[in-house]
Amino acid sequence: MEITPKLTDFKELETRYRANLINSLSGFKSACLVGSVNTKGVYNLAIFNSVFHIGANPPLMGIVFRPDNGQRHTLENIRKTEYFTINHIHESIIVQAHQTSAKYGEDLSEFDETGLTPDIGTLHPAPYVEESVIRIGLKLNDELPVIANGTIILIAEIVELFLPTECLDPDGTLNLSMAGTVAISGLDGYFRTEKICRLSYARPGKFSEVIG
């Protein structure tokens, strides 16, 4: 593929063009619905493409909250109630999941507005998405401010997990492609995936082998 001459002056790009381009550069991103509840008991649901892995022991995940993305309801709810859920998005709920990014007032539940179904457990008050096949319950652990642009990174610990056992490899790896989990690129692009391979643990002197 031919490579363009380098681009260095990002300030000169039109705002929306720059947002689309820069959002594409971090590669494929996770597609998750974040469920939370406010102090009046209204269930909030918001799509995020910024969930990432922090560590396995203790089991920790991170989420990036933009200062201006209209999703502050989720952040406020998590700060007040401490708990939230992460629910994977599969192909048949993409349109409903995307719709949760519309700016609804805080008294409206995105569950009602999109037709997705809240599912409440016994361990914490945050709603899961019944349609999702991989659902994770988390408790707030820390908040890291990104000084350069006002973004906030939340760190949270996994406290509860529901998943389809038929998608579990014997060594604990989840086959997300089999579970139907989609990937996001840029601001609004949804992708299905197909496994190429798993590769063995790499050691010097010899290339890894395909293990699944």
Next chain:
Amino acid sequence: MEITPKLTDFKELETRYRANLINSLSGFKSACLVGSVNTKGVYNLAIFNSVFHIGANPPLMGIVFRPDNGQRHTLENIRKTEYFTINHIHESIIVQAHQTSAKYGEDLSEFDETGLTPDIGTLHPAPYVEESVIRIGLKLNDELPVIANGTIILIAEIVELFLPTECLDPDGTLNLSMAGTVAISGLDGYFRTEKICRLSYARPGKFSEVIG
């Protein structure tokens, strides 16, 4: 799909099983090679699945560095030289890219060991990967410590960008599937992608439409 009973006690899982499982929960992840140079001039290259988007203006990206992942050469190099590169991984360089995770001594270059080709620009000293079609040059901006597990999140600003123009949508969105960029799941699973659709900006009262 049938959902298993909930899992809550992660401490009881075997270490490697837990690492595989928890690493799968954050959904699909980016597949990138990070290039850096040490003070002796040795070019370092390391695969990361933890690159994420922080913001478009200024253009910022984040990377998670595990305290124990054997990739401290990259972190030390970035701290000393301030610059590094992020290079997307496509299907034909997966085996070489994966091999950079083997523990080589600091005097060995992963470029030499894997056969990938360093490409040095004029703006900064960090090496790009000539085989990658999307290459990003970055400058260190900040370091955020995650207290809960000793992980470090680096924040960096994009200073230079090379990409294939035929993969650019008119509105600035990059079609990563067309560029061949792969996604990672878990610790060692590589996936190709296929675009389902792009969806229009969501507004209350009406579901979004397919725009590409």
